[in-house]
Structures are given as C-alpha cells and as structure tokens.
Amino acid sequence: MTALIDRRMGIFLAGLFVLTVAIPLGNLAFTDRFVPSYVVSLFGKYLCYALLAVALDLVWGYCGILSLGHGAFFALGGYAMGMHLMREIGDRGVYGNPLLPDFMVFLNYDALPWYWLGFDMFWFACIMVLLAPGALAFVFGWFAFRSRVTGVYLSIITQAMTYALMLAFFRNEMGFGGNNGLTDFKDVLGFNLQSDATRAGLFVLSAIALAAGLLIAKAITNSKLGKVLIAVRDAESRTRFIGYRVEHYKLFVFVVSAMMAGVAGALYTPQVGIINPGEFSPANSIGIVIWVALGGRGTLVGAAMGAIIVGAAQTLLTGWFPEIWIFVLGALFIFVTIFMPQGVLGVIENTLRRRPAARDLTTAREAKA
Amino acid sequence: MSIQLALDGVNRSFDGFKAINNLSLTVEKGELRAVIGPNGAGKTTMMDIITGKTRPDTGDVLWNQHIDLTRLDEAGTARLGIGRKFQKPTVFETQSVEDNIALALKDDRSVWATLFHRRSDADTARITELLDLVKLTDARDAMAGDLSHGQKQWLEIGMLLAQDPELLLVDEPAAGMTDAETMRTAELLRGIAGKHTVVVVEHDMDFVRALNCRVTVLHQGHVLAEGSLDHVSANPQVIEVYLGR
Numbered sequence: 001m002t003a004l005i006d007r008r009m010g011i012f013l014a015g016l017f018v019l020t021v022a023i024p025l026g027n028l029a030f031t032d033r034f035v036p037s038y039v040v041s042l043f044g045k046y047l048c049y050a051l052l053a054v055a056l057d058l059v060w061g062y063c064g065i066l067s068l069g070h071g072a073f074f075a076l077g078g079y080a081m082g083m084h085l086m087r088e089i090g091d092r093g094v095y096g097n098p099l100l101p102d103f104m105v106f107l108n109y110d111a112l113p114w115y116w117l118g119f120d121m122f123w124f125a126c127i128m129v130l131l132a133p134g135a136l137a138f139v140f141g142w143f144a145f146r147s148r149v150t151g152v153y154l155s156i157i158t159q160a161m162t163y164a165l166m167l168a169f170f171r172n173e174m175g176f177g178g179n180n181g182l183t184d185f186k187d188v189l190g191f192n193l194q195s196d197a198t199r200a201g202l203f204v205l206s207a208i209a210l211a212a213g214l215l216i217a218k219a220i221t222n223s224k225l226g227k228v229l230i231a232v233r234d235a236e237s238r239t240r241f242i243g244y245r246v247e248h249y250k251l252f253v254f255v256v257s258a259m260m261a262g263v264a265g266a267l268y269t270p271q272v273g274i275i276n277p278g279e280f281s282p283a284n285s286i287g288i289v290i291w292v293a294l295g296g297r298g299t300l301v302g303a304a305m306g307a308i309i310v311g312a313a314q315t316l317l318t319g320w321f322p323e324i325w326i327f328v329l330g331a332l333f334i335f336v337t338i339f340m341p342q343g344v345l346g347v348i349e350n351t352l353r354r355r356p357a358a359r360d361l362t363t364a365r366e367a368k369a
Numbered sequence: 370m371s372i373q374l375a376l377d378g379v380n381r382s383f384d385g386f387k388a389i390n391n392l393s394l395t396v397e398k399g400e401l402r403a404v405i406g407p408n409g410a411g412k413t414t415m416m417d418i419i420t421g422k423t424r425p426d427t428g429d430v431l432w433n434q435h436i437d438l439t440r441l442d443e444a445g446t447a448r449l450g451i452g453r454k455f456q457k458p459t460v461f462e463t464q465s466v467e468d469n470i471a472l473a474l475k476d477d478r479s480v481w482a483t484l485f486h487r488r489s490d491a492d493t494a495r496i497t498e499l500l501d502l503v504k505l506t507d508a509r510d511a512m513a514g515d516l517s518h519g520q521k522q523w524l525e526i527g528m529l530l531a532q533d534p535e536l537l538l539v540d541e542p543a544a545g546m547t548d549a550e551t552m553r554t555a556e557l558l559r560g561i562a563g564k565h566t567v568v569v570v571e572h573d574m575d576f577v578r579a580l581n582c583r584v585t586v587l588h589q590g591h592v593l594a595e596g597s598l599d600h601v602s603a604n605p606q607v608i609e610v611y612l613g614r
Contacts, residue, residue, distance in 0.1 A: 224486040227468055231461045238459040241420065242532060243447030243478045252480045 004218055008349070012301045013211055019043070020207040024200040037196045041271045044203035046311040048268040051210045053291045053307035054300055055260035058217045060289070061298030062226065063253050064233035066151075068285050069158030070261050072165050073133035075279035077262025079169075080132050082182035082275040083116060084125030085193075089186050102184065103177045113175045122189055129266040130259045136161075137258030138251065145247035145254075150236070159282050166280035181276025188270050199271070206267045210304065213260050217300050220256065229253055294336045296343025305345055372434055373398045373536055373566045374419065379428030381414060381590075388414040389425065390590035396536075401562035403577045403598075404570045406587035407611050412570045413456070415587070416538050420453050421446045448478065452534030456541045456570075458521035462514030466505055466524060469513050470496050473528035495531070502557075503527035518545040526557070536566045543576045555579035586611065 005013065023035050023043070052074050059065040091098040095105040099112055118124040140161060144154060172178035191198040220226055231239045232246050240246050269275045278284075287310075295306020313332065317325035340347050374396045381389040389411045396402050406412055417423035418430060421441045430438040438446055447453075461469050474492055476482070500506045503523040508516060513524060522542060529537055539558065543551040555576055558567055562582070571577050577584060577598060584601050586593045588610050594601045601607050 220484070223484050224471070224488075225480065225483040227464060227472055228483055230464060231472055234461050234463055235459050237422075237443070238455070238461070240443040241447055241453045241455075242473050242528070243444050244483075245444045245478065248480050252484075 004215060004222065008299070008301050008345070009214065009218060012304065013214070016207055016211060020204050024204060027196060027200060037199050040196075040199050040203050042315060044199070044206045044271045045268060046308045047203070047206035047210050048264045048271070049288075049291065049307040049311050050304035051206070051213045051264035051267075052261050052288055053295065053303040054210070054213050054217055055257040055264065056288050057292050057297060057300055057303035058220065058260070059253055059257045060292060061300070061303065062221050062233065063229040063250060064236075065250060065254060066155045066289070067158045067254075067257075068155045068282065068289065069160075069162035070257070070288050071282075071285035072162035072280055073137060073258040073261035074265035074268070074284075075162075075165070075169075075275065075277075076132045076136060077129045077265030078269040078275040078279060079176060079182065079265075080119075080125055080128040080262070081266035081269045082185075083119040083128075083176075084122060085185040085188060085270060086182050087116070087120040088188065089184065092186055093184070101177075101182075103180065104175070107172055109175075116175070126266075129262050133258040133262035133265075134255050137255045141251045141254040145250045148247075159285065162280050162285050163282050166277050166282075169277035169280060177276070179277065181274055181278075182269075183274040183276075185270060185273060193270055193273065202267065202271050206271070209263055209267055213263070214300055214304065216256075216260070220253070221300070225249070225252075290333050294333060294343055296345035299343070299345050302343050302345030306343065309344065371398050372396070373400070373432070374568075375429075375431045375434065376415070376419075377429045377431070379415075379418060379425045379430060381418060381423060381425045387590055389418065392428070392587075392591050394585060394592060396566060396568060398535075398566055399563045401559060401567045401580060401582040402569070403580050403582055403584045404568060404587060405572070405577060405584060405611070406593075409589075410587040411590040412587055413540065414590075416453065416540060416570070419446070419538060420451055444478070447532070447534075450535035451538065452529045452532045452536070453538045454525050454529050454540055454542060456544065458518065458525045458545075460513040460516075460521050460524050460528070462512065464513060465510050466500070466513055466516070467496060467509045469524055470499055470527055470531050473531035475531065475533040499527045499531055502530070519547065519550050522546060522554075523550075526554070530561070534565065536568065537561070539567065539569045541571055541573075542569065543571060543573050548575075551576050552579055 023040060027035060027040070052070065055073075056067060056070045059067055086101040089101065093102040093105075095102055097105050100109055104112070119128070144157060149157065168174055169176050170179055176182065185193050187193050188198070191201065221229070228239065228244055228249055231244075232249060236246055265275075265279070291306040291310050292303040293306070294310060295304065296302025310329070314325065314329065317328050321328060336343065342350070372395050376392055376394045379389050379392045380387070392411070392415065404412055404415070414423060418425050419438060421438060421443050424439055432438050432449060436449065441449065461472065464472075471488065471492065474495060476486070497506075500509055503526055505520065505524060505527065508520065513521065516524060522545060526542065529539070542554050542558070546554060551573065558569060558580060561567060569580060583596065584598050585595045586601050586604075586607050593610065594604045594607050
C-alpha cells in the first residue's frame, strides 16, 4: 500500500498551502494591496482549471478514456451554481422582479420554469452541482460503456455530447439565459462577490477543493480499483476474462470524474462572474486534454500543474502578444508532445533523479565487484 | 465422473464462412484434454464461444449440465469459474508481476469491494506460492512488460491459477518457450488436472505427447477424431488433413 501523499503530492500540496496562506494574509497585512484582487480571482480560476484537469487525468491517464467532452461537466456544475447566484440577486436586478431573473423578464416569462425551483436554496444548488454532471455522465457512460464503445469512437461521441449541449444552451427557449448565459451576480450566501474578502475566500475554497480532488483521485488510483483501471487501460479484454465487469469500473470512474469537474465549474462561475454556453464549446474540452498532456498524463499532480502553467501562460501571452498568443500556445503544445512525452512533471522528475540514480548504479556495481 | 462442459450442435459463421460447423464435444470434470487441428479449424472460435466472447448462431453450450454459457459475457463466464489464457501472452505490462497476480486472485470483483480492498496475509501468502510455482519469485517487483516472452507466458499461467478456475482453457501455452520450459509447462498442466479441468489447444506435437491425455482433432469447425494421441495419429483422415503435411 503506497502512501496517499508521496513526495510529488507532498511538494505540490505544500506549495498550494503556502500560496493560499500567503496571498490572503499578505492582502490583510498590506493595505496597499499585496496582490491585486483581480489577480487573486485569476489564480482562483487557474485552481478550478487544475481541478478540472485532475478530473480528466483520472479517466484518461488511468483508465484510458479520452473524453473530449469534459468541459460539459464543468459547465453543468457552473450553471448549477450560476442558477443559485441568479436567484440570490432577488429584486436587485434591472427589472426589479423578486422572483424572475432579468433575462426571463426580458423574454416575457410569467413564471419560473420548474427546473429553476429549489435553486434559491444554496444546499440544493450544491447537490445539483454534483448531481447534474454525475447524472449526465452516468446515463452517457451507461450506454457507451455497455455497448463497448472505446478509443477514438468514444472520444468523438463525447465531443458530440458537449457540442449538442452547447447548441441547446444557446437557445433562449431552454431557459438558461441563451447566448448571454447567467451573469450580473451580486453575492453568494450574503457575501458581496466584488469584495476582496469574498474573492480571497473563493480562492481559498478553490485551493481546498483542488487539494481534496487530488487526494480523492490519489486514493482511488492507489486502491486495488486503481490497479483494475490501469489494467483496463492496458489490456481491456484480459481484464474482462479475469472476471471484472469493465463497464462498471469505467462508469464509476467516469461519474466520479464528472462530479469533480462539476465542482470545479461551480467554483469557477462566481470568480469569473459569468457562465455562458461558450463553456460547452468543443475547443474548451480539447484544451483540458492539452493541459493534462502538457503537465504529464497519469500523474494527477502533473495534470494540475499543466492547467496552471497553460492558464498563466495564456494570461501573460495575451498581455504581451495579443495577436499571436494562440500560435505561441500551439507551438508550446507541439514542443511538449514531441520533446517531453512524459510532460513537464516527467522532465522535472527525470532531471532531479538523474544524479542520484547514477550514484546508485555505481554503488550497485561496486557491491557486485 | 460428471460432465463439466458440453457443446452440442454448435454452429457459428462469419460472413458466410462456417468457423464452427455442428460441433459437439464433452469434457469431463478434472479431465486434461488436448485440442489440435490445422489453422482455421475453429479452435480459437470454440474458446470464444465457451467464454462468452462470441455467441453461437445455433446450438447449446452447457456448464455442469445446467448452466447455459451462451447467455453470459466474458466476465460472467470468468466468475463462473472459466479461466482463459490467450495465444499471445497478455499481461498488465505497466504493473508489477506481484500486482498482476494480485489482480487475478480469486476475490469479490465488484467495484465497491475492489475500492475498499485490503490485501490480507493469506493473499500475500498465496501470491508468494504462485510466483514460486511459475518460477517468477525473483521478478516479483519487476514490471510485467520487462519480462521475456517465456516469462510472460508463465506469468499468465500464474494469473490463470490465481483465479482458481474450475476449467482452464489454455491456448498454445508452449509458443515461444524453450524445450525445457515446454516440458515443464506440460508437467504443470498434468499436475493441476484432476483438481481442475484443463483444455489445451496446441500445435506442438511433442508437447501434446508430453501431456499424455485424450486428444480431440478439429477440422473445418467440427470434430474429426477423438481418442489417445496414438489412436488419432493412426486415423487416415487425420493424417490427410493435418499430420501428413
């Protein structure tokens, strides 16, 4: 039984902890803003991306399910939280309707659609954050895995799933704000979303969620079930002939991963201040795969690093070269896949290992002689 | 002796080609049986049908005279007690030899049971015993992917035994083994027969002779002859389609 917190995980969690303590404390200590509030939210956003990347790594890195639709689970979590934030606006909207969000008044709704009921309660929204992506993953996975759809075909239908959802959410008739999505949030649980303290709080919550996600994923992959997942990834039919119902295992890990992605989306929405159908875009889901590949597939910590690196690079590059950043990002991805097949984490660990490893080999040779 | 496995009038075609043609075959409990036949005789398809990978078009496949195997999938037949070793050794390459055996150990295969599984001392002892039997004790912590071809064959046999199946279906176990290893494999299979039922598909005649058991000759999807190796070897039809070449 390997430890839940190995060296890799320990260093990452320690770094995350220092960051979470340093940023809010620094902001408290220095009145002239140690870290500007918008940067805090930006970091919080990266941490949500990191949790999303961990969720994808769990299914792709360990079970070989290359989902090109994980953005859909993230967006559903985001919408579930967004719906609560909309209800919390109450009568402070432009139209001052105590029950209906602005876009519904604008679209001449006379009552709240049934699926908006209950979202005024925070706990209900929190359950839906897990339940909506989890249920979609369960139904989708049930049919896909039972029919033994694998490999590139599975990737294509996950892509189709998120694309179909994007088109659906773009429609005003769906009742989710159409093109504009959900926005103009005021506060969450009574805390003003614009205040520095709330932003710092959401940042810390994101860090805690990321740490929890990493530990849950680690516990799963360390267990015997994790070994079955790797067995499925490497030799699916062998696993069946040993007596494991492969589809049940895939379904389990797919649903857990979708829920994790939903939590990431739910923390993302209040920090960004908007959730719209663009989050369902297939390009977003492909982006997640890039983060995981860049950081190091099948390492969990690497996936989280990849998301943070790409997120930070995106922010910096859009500032420095607004016109060509997308090409720079593309080049970075090609460079990493060709020259660093094990990702950034693989390169770092190999570099650190090289010297001590060489010494071990010499001592081993001496011992033999 | 009771009947472990019975195929009765089984047919299966692929795009008009009759891979299995009115095949009837019975194997008794504890028996060691060799199945030989030229390429395309339907040996692998027969195993696919028994293990639930392929459904027959017509015919019955009965387990212990009362369970219909054609209604089960691979995991279902495996849980019933049918273990299968592939022609090409397939092990979990990125996991250690020990974990390969541990994954195959007879145990509850449900998702929750594996998620909360803790390896008991009895499990560890059983793994040690099996690794010893297949001579992989020194490779316990090695990656299965780093083993030689012959060692992978042994590991797969070890995994098969770890499942503790009632029936072992073994597809060309001696492929890629040295002569000494081949003889040791034959000895091992003879040793486990009796306690388990063993069906071996093999091309290597020396190996089949070493098994010293009843032989079934398949040809074009049905049984051409059955009996001792000397008996079937003397059959003119068998000589014509298989041995004579």
